[in-house]
Amino acid sequence: MLDLDLPRFPLGDYIDCGIDTLREAIAAETSAVADFVNSGITSVVDFLVFFPSWVMMLLIAALAWWITKRLRFTIFTFLGLYLLFNFDLWVATMQTIALVSISTLVAITLGIPLGILAALSTTSRKIIWPILDFMQTLPPFVYLIPAIPFFGLGYTSAMFSTVIFAMPPGIRLTTLGIEQVPKELNEAADAFGSTKMQKLIKLQLPLAAPSIRAGVNQTILLSLSMVVIAAMIGARGLGGVVWEAIQRLQPGKGFEAGIGIVIVAIILDRLVGHVKKSQT
Amino acid sequence: MPMLRVENLNKIFGTNPKSALPLVEKGLSREQVREQTGQTIGIANVNFEVQRGEILVVMGLSGSGKSTLVRCVNRLIEPTSGKIYIGDDEVTSMSRKQLISLRRRKLGMVFQHFALLPHRTVLSNAEYGLEVMGVDQTQRTEKAMEALKLVGLKGWENQYTSQLSGGMQQRVGLARALALDPEIILMDEALSALDPLIRTDMQNELIDLQRKLEKTILFITHDLTEAVNMGDRIVLMKDGKVVQIGTAEEILTNPASRYVERFVEELEKSKVLRAETIMRPIHEVIHGGDGPRAALHKIKKAGVSALFSVDSHGKLKGTVPADKAAQLVEKGVKDPKAMLDTNVKSVTLDTNLRDIMTLMVENRQPVAVVDDENTLKGVIVIGALLAAVSEHPESQESEAVESENTK
Ligand SMILES: Nc1ncnc2c1ncn2[C@@H]1O[C@H](COP(=O)(O)OP(=O)(O)O)[C@@H](O)[C@H]1O
Ligand SMILES: [Mg+2]
Numbered sequence: 001m002l003d004l005d006l007p008r009f010p011l012g013d014y015i016d017c018g019i020d021t022l023r024e025a026i027a028a029e030t031s032a033v034a035d036f037v038n039s040g041i042t043s044v045v046d047f048l049v050f051f052p053s054w055v056m057m058l059l060i061a062a063l064a065w066w067i068t069k070r071l072r073f074t075i076f077t078f079l080g081l082y083l084l085f086n087f088d089l090w091v092a093t094m095q096t097i098a099l100v101s102i103s104t105l106v107a108i109t110l111g112i113p114l115g116i117l118a119a120l121s122t123t124s125r126k127i128i129w130p131i132l133d134f135m136q137t138l139p140p141f142v143y144l145i146p147a148i149p150f151f152g153l154g155y156t157s158a159m160f161s162t163v164i165f166a167m168p169p170g171i172r173l174t175t176l177g178i179e180q181v182p183k184e185l186n187e188a189a190d191a192f193g194s195t196k197m198q199k200l201i202k203l204q205l206p207l208a209a210p211s212i213r214a215g216v217n218q219t220i221l222l223s224l225s226m227v228v229i230a231a232m233i234g235a236r237g238l239g240g241v242v243w244e245a246i247q248r249l250q251p252g253k254g255f256e257a258g259i260g261i262v263i264v265a266i267i268l269d270r271l272v273g274h275v276k277k278s279q280t
Numbered sequence: 281m282p283m284l285r286v287e288n289l290n291k292i293f294g295t296n297p298k299s300a301l302p303l304v305e306k307g308l309s310r311e312q313v314r315e316q317t318g319q320t321i322g323i324a325n326v327n328f329e330v331q332r333g334e335i336l337v338v339m340g341l342s343g344s345g346k347s348t349l350v351r352c353v354n355r356l357i358e359p360t361s362g363k364i365y366i367g368d369d370e371v372t373s374m375s376r377k378q379l380i381s382l383r384r385r386k387l388g389m390v391f392q393h394f395a396l397l398p399h400r401t402v403l404s405n406a407e408y409g410l411e412v413m414g415v416d417q418t419q420r421t422e423k424a425m426e427a428l429k430l431v432g433l434k435g436w437e438n439q440y441t442s443q444l445s446g447g448m449q450q451r452v453g454l455a456r457a458l459a460l461d462p463e464i465i466l467m468d469e470a471l472s473a474l475d476p477l478i479r480t481d482m483q484n485e486l487i488d489l490q491r492k493l494e495k496t497i498l499f500i501t502h503d504l505t506e507a508v509n510m511g512d513r514i515v516l517m518k519d520g521k522v523v524q525i526g527t528a529e530e531i532l533t534n535p536a537s538r539y540v541e542r543f544v545e546e547l548e549k550s551k552v553l554r555a556e557t558i559m560r561p562i563h564e565v566i567h568g569g570d571g572p573r574a575a576l577h578k579i580k581k582a583g584v585s586a587l588f589s590v591d592s593h594g595k596l597k598g599t600v601p602a603d604k605a606a607q608l609v610e611k612g613v614k615d616p617k618a619m620l621d622t623n624v625k626s627v628t629l630d631t632n633l634r635d636i637m638t639l640m641v642e643n644r645q646p647v648a649v650v651d652d653e654n655t656l657k658g659v660i661v662i663g664a665l666l667a668a669v670s671e672h673p674e675s676q677e678s679e680a681v682e683s684e685n686t687k
Contacts, residue, residue: 187356188395191466192409192456193384202412206399 023149030150037156041098048094056094057081064267068274080263087256095237096264099155099230100223103162107219111167112212115174116200125175132168140165140226144233158226158235166222173215177208213273220272224265238264281367282329283496284353284464289326289362291348294319297360310519321520322348322357328515328525330464333494335487337511339501345520346500350468353498354387355379366464384413388457388495392469394449396441402428402452403437409460420459427459428452430489432585432602447478447583454486458493468500477560480663481584483509484644508532509662555636556629559649559658565590566600572608572619575600588648588656589620596648596656598622626650629657636660 023030048056061078068074084093118125143164147157181204189199205212231239238260245254292300292313300319303312310321323345330336338346351357353364355371364371366386374382388409396405403421404411406428410420428437431451441449450470457465471479471486483506490497501507507514508528516524516531524536535541564582566575566589579587579602586601598620605619626648627636639647640662649658 182393182395184391184393184395185397187351188389188391190356191354191383191387191389192412192460193380193382194412195380198412202408203397206397 019146019149026150031152034151034154034156037151037159038154041102041155041159044098044102045091045095048098049091053085053090057085060267064271067271073270077267080267084260084263087260089238089241089257089260092236092238092241092257093260093264095235096227096239096261097268099158099162099235099237100220100227100264100268103159103166103223103226104216104220106159107163107167107223108170108216110163111170111215111219112174114167115171115212115215116178116205118171119175119178119204120196120200128171132171135164136168140229144229148233153234155235157233158230161233162223162226162230165226166219169218169222170212170215173211173218174208177211177215178204180211181207217269217273220268221265224261224268227261282365283332283334283367284330284498285363285365286326286328286349286353287363287365289349289352289364290324290360291322291345291352291357292319292324292360293322301361321345323352323517324520326362326517326522328522330496330498332463332496334512335490335497335499335510337499337501337507337514338517339504339507339511339514340517340523342502343519344517346502346517347468348520349517350466350498350500353464353466354383354389384409384460386463388460388462388465390450390453390457390465390467390470392472394441394446394453394473396449396452396456398440398442400441401437402433402439402441402444402455405441405452406437406455406459408456413460423461424455424459427455430458430493431455432485445478445583446474447482450474450482462495464496464498466498466500469502470499471506472501472503476663477661478583479506480509480661483663485585486510505663554629554633555627555631555649555660556657558633559660562588562656562659565656568592568597568616571614571616572605575616575619576602576605576609579605586621586646588624588659590656594655596624596626596650596654598624599645624648626654627660628652 051059057078060081061074064077065071065074081093084090114128118128140161143161144157147160151157151160185203185207186199189203194202227235227237227239228242229239231237231243238257241257242254242261245251245257290301290304291297292304294300295318297319300313300317300321303316304321304324307325308316310324313319313321326345326349328336338349340346348357352359353371355374359372362372366382369382371379371382397408400408403424406424407420410423415423425434425437428434431454433448433451433455436444436448441452444452450473453470471482474482487510499510501510511528513525513527514531515522516537518537524531526534564578564587566578566587568589568591570578575587579585579600584602586599589597589600591597600619601621604621608615608619625639625645627639627650629649629651631649636647640660644662646659646661648656649660651657
């Protein structure tokens, strides 16, 4: 019907061309970043597996007890980790914990300041908000594509995509938390002569804390939900095992690693949930 | 020289406030300005002065521009035009930095819904202003404690504010302002969120405090009875404009607008009301066996300055004032009789309101209501009395507005 004989619009070609140009322009920087992140994550993993696994199990369980003071959770942590060891997934588990923790950390250290910025300045909010909308409607696979040309296969691309994917709720919930501070309280802070910084630190952030805390938890869960996808571009860990199992049609093995991801998710979620709660 | 001076102050809300200024200066009403320019008058052409040590009450219905006015004084809201002076300093021309320093040194503010920081203790709330000024810890604790003592919150400093009653919370709000020892205190409906019993007590306490401290207070209220109670002079506002400025007597005897008239009419109704209909039930009394410590606890818990004391048959014996009980506790005296103030004013159930008012105006204390056998039945505080007189001030206000608008 619409046979108007117009030439096909070569959007894909343009994007390829743009990425190529950009990649060449900043090749030195990106490979430096990639090396840095790769070696960073690798050394964290090395550190985690340096200890005998039973020592790590006890250490993590002790941490669980120290933070939550819940016996049931402590036992769950220990048994869960033991199960993973028993499945022969110990190294993969440590790799996943390292990747998720570091990605979460990066997502939060970028996300919270961006959230604050969006809350305090309408202009930056007008820029940040649509980008977030856009990011959240894209399927996570799409983030993998630009990461690879810049950072190659491996932890860095995995972390890059994970951070992008996991960051939006942290930004949004920080902004919302600050915006929820009642008007009268903001007025009071101003009326007593607070500077903007004092108002932020003494009023807005403390009152936004529950919301920011929820953002952090969401960030962790989203990071974890990326581990299988990230495995497709070379992140190892439990996700890597699942991805391998899919390719080799080994449902049993895939299932074991899947349980592993759930166990790690529960442990990290509870630990962080409690750390944040006990701070206030 | 006046402490605070406001000259030709205008605040117009909207996308292009300046465009409405010529019309506002011509004296067009809020409605007319909105129709012609789409801008909303917050306040228009306001002029007044407040002398050092004076309580100036700004009174008006909801929407009359009171909050806008008070926020222009410390520039929480930027005025569209006009000038504000505090002493010799022109507030309206100050830079951001000068403004912050002015707010820290000279202007305290108390808010309708208290605006306390929920994550801080009473003490640390009271310290807030000193803290942002950079006063060192020992000195700011000292000053904040002093302020807390002034408002009767000694011993409460480590509580979190959410655990306190409304009256107590507003004391914290007041202490936060007083801790800075400001020259001017802005109070935007500071007592409006409190229930009538506490409210009248607070009014009286505030008046006492003011006698001691001699601050300059800009006190906002929508309640005529409160205005009459508190104000040295009253500024009456309507639709963003000042309708009348004068003492309570001047305004009551020579009302310049319909809605003041209405309030005055309501006050007249007091002739037919009786003690029984307006008294409040008593939730807590001191019994004969209660020692000073127990009494003090009860008084604090009730959040008042004194409670009535009754014998085992419920007959009125006197009052126990908080300060007296506290003194005895400190001295270690245990005798219940020592704290009793037998000079208590009481009326019977059928006393009419005129007489009660006369009695209350004379000694400014809550009055006990008793039956023929001297059994305690209830209490009348000034707030309840005046509230009873105007019954539902809010709804009558909106009626008054409507009848005004349709004219
Ligand atoms: N931020 C604002 N934007 C637009 N209009 C406002 C704003 N603040 C107040 N107004 C308007 O200004 C008028 C005065 O409001 P306000 O000062 O809050 O009155 P009051 O405190 O006496 O109840 C009202 O008509 C209100 O709708
Ligand atoms: Mg108001």
